[in-house]
Amino acid sequence: MRLFRGTFLDTPDDPFRGGVLRAEEDGGVLVGDAGQITARGSFTSLAAAHPDVEVVDLRGGLVLPGFVDTHVHFPQLRCIGALGMPLLEWLERCALPEEARLADPAYAVELARAFVGALANAGTTTALVFGAHYLEATEALFAEADRLGLRITSGLVVGDRELPEELLTTPARAYDDGLRLAKRWHGVRRLRYAVTPRFSLSCTPDLLEACAALLNDVPGAMLTTHLNENCAEIERVRALFPDSASYLDTYADQGLLGPTSVFAHDVHPTPGELDDLAAVGAAVSHCPTSNLTLGSGLFPLRAHLDAGVRVALGSDVGAGTGLSLFKEGLQAYFVQQALGAAGVPLTAAHLLHLATASGAAALGLSSTVGSFSEGLAYDALWLRPTPDTPLDILLRYAASADDALAKAFAHGTSADVAQVWVAGERAG
Ligand code: GUN
Ligand code: ZN
Numbered sequence: 001m002r003l004f005r006g007t008f009l010d011t012p013d014d015p016f017r018g019g020v021l022r023a024e025e026d027g028g029v030l031v032g033d034a035g036q037i038t039a040r041g042s043f044t045s046l047a048a049a050h051p052d053v054e055v056v057d058l059r060g061g062l063v064l065p066g067f068v069d070t071h072v073h074f075p076q077l078r079c080i081g082a083l084g085m086p087l088l089e090w091l092e093r094c095a096l097p098e099e100a101r102l103a104d105p106a107y108a109v110e111l112a113r114a115f116v117g118a119l120a121n122a123g124t125t126t127a128l129v130f131g132a133h134y135l136e137a138t139e140a141l142f143a144e145a146d147r148l149g150l151r152i153t154s155g156l157v158v159g160d161r162e163l164p165e166e167l168l169t170t171p172a173r174a175y176d177d178g179l180r181l182a183k184r185w186h187g188v189r190r191l192r193y194a195v196t197p198r199f200s201l202s203c204t205p206d207l208l209e210a211c212a213a214l215l216n217d218v219p220g221a222m223l224t225t226h227l228n229e230n231c232a233e234i235e236r237v238r239a240l241f242p243d244s245a246s247y248l249d250t251y252a253d254q255g256l257l258g259p260t261s262v263f264a265h266d267v268h269p270t271p272g273e274l275d276d277l278a279a280v281g282a283a284v285s286h287c288p289t290s291n292l293t294l295g296s297g298l299f300p301l302r303a304h305l306d307a308g309v310r311v312a313l314g315s316d317v318g319a320g321t322g323l324s325l326f327k328e329g330l331q332a333y334f335v336q337q338a339l340g341a342a343g344v345p346l347t348a349a350h351l352l353h354l355a356t357a358s359g360a361a362a363l364g365l366s367s368t369v370g371s372f373s374e375g376l377a378y379d380a381l382w383l384r385p386t387p388d389t390p391l392d393i394l395l396r397y398a399a400s401a402d403d404a405l406a407k408a409f410a411h412g413t414s415a416d417v418a419q420v421w422v423a424g425e426r427a428g
Helices: 043-049 074-079 087-103 105-121 135-148 171-185 205-217 231-240 247-252 271-280 288-293 301-307 325-338 348-355 357-362 390-396 401-411
Strands: 002-010 022-031 037-042 054-057 062-065 067-073 124-130 151-155 191-197 222-227 261-265 283-286 310-313 380-383 417-422
Touching: 002 043, 002 401, 022 043, 022 401, 037 043, 062 401, 067 074, 067 261, 067 283, 067 310, 067 325, 067 357, 074 087, 074 105, 074 124, 087 105, 087 231, 105 124, 105 135, 105 417, 124 191, 124 222, 124 357, 124 417, 135 151, 135 171, 135 191, 151 171, 171 191, 171 205, 191 205, 205 247, 222 247, 231 247, 247 261, 247 271, 271 301, 283 357, 288 325, 301 310, 301 325, 310 325, 310 348, 310 357, 325 348, 325 401, 348 357, 348 401, 390 401
Parallel strands: 002 054, 002 062, 067 124, 124 151, 151 191, 191 222, 222 261, 261 283, 283 310
Antiparallel strands: 002 022, 022 037, 062 380, 380 417
């Protein structure tokens, strides 16, 4: 057993439903040998009740629940920073050629190491990750995630049309390869499988049907894909699926819409689609830096909340500009500000919730991670800037816990994350 000491901030009560930031200054979190939080409160009272327990001193800076990134592409680390293109041109010129390079298993292993290490360094302890179009490369991601101990849900990305030849698969192969990977990794320690059709634009109805069969045959698997990101994409999907009433229906018609589905972007939804997402409890991953980099649009958060759709945050690297959810949170705030009266005024507590508990809920992991409540795993990041840097000054002189958290989102980067734990074990 260990007693962690520091300033703990979390949002067990949803700020979108009236909850406020929970802050424990000079707090204590008692963690059992299996990595579970067994008690929390003031450090003094916990230390008095457990005088012989080892103390881990994290005073200075802030301790936050480990971040949950609900949409990120492992093969696209090197695509970060390709500016000036809309989605379809960016895919053709940047992302897809790079994804084809993962046919080389040695290169895939190198990238998997860099990617998983960078996730941990960003304070991301749980993620829903787009794997590669290649089985061995996706295998490398799972193996590396397992080695570091992160909570990763991922899967083979599949498409059978409108992609470079070397990335194409067939419905039968997509099912077989996916099942092979799921049998090897789904439920292994902190790993799970996600059925991952790239997007309807690159999938025939037969392929989506094969994805639904796989989803059905792997109990507990998730489904993740893209939805309503860009207007040209939406038009193309409409033309390719004349029998589907909406973009969302291209998935729903094949049985891919459910409570374990996470759809990235949804920048341009129809009211009917929002109702359908809410009705089944599907989640949307909001990826602000990606939406701004590709000029996809300003995310209609208000419409999602009003319809009752669950929303979390995704970095969407490599269209997104980095793996830090501090940056995504800040950009989510900017987008809502830019929308003026149509936007949702976000506080720092909203941003923390979107980056932690909302993500855990989207991934069906609310009873495991997302806050520092008793019974959850101790997944945490320690934001501890170098002394006398601007962020250190900002945190030291913050007027309140909410103020400190706002400053963390405004100025925090991966470089300020000093330590990271998953279930009480160091991960970065
Ligand atoms: N839609 C289909 N593939 C992708 C991708 O790799 N990135 C983004 N942002 N959108 C996509
Ligand atoms: Zn994406």
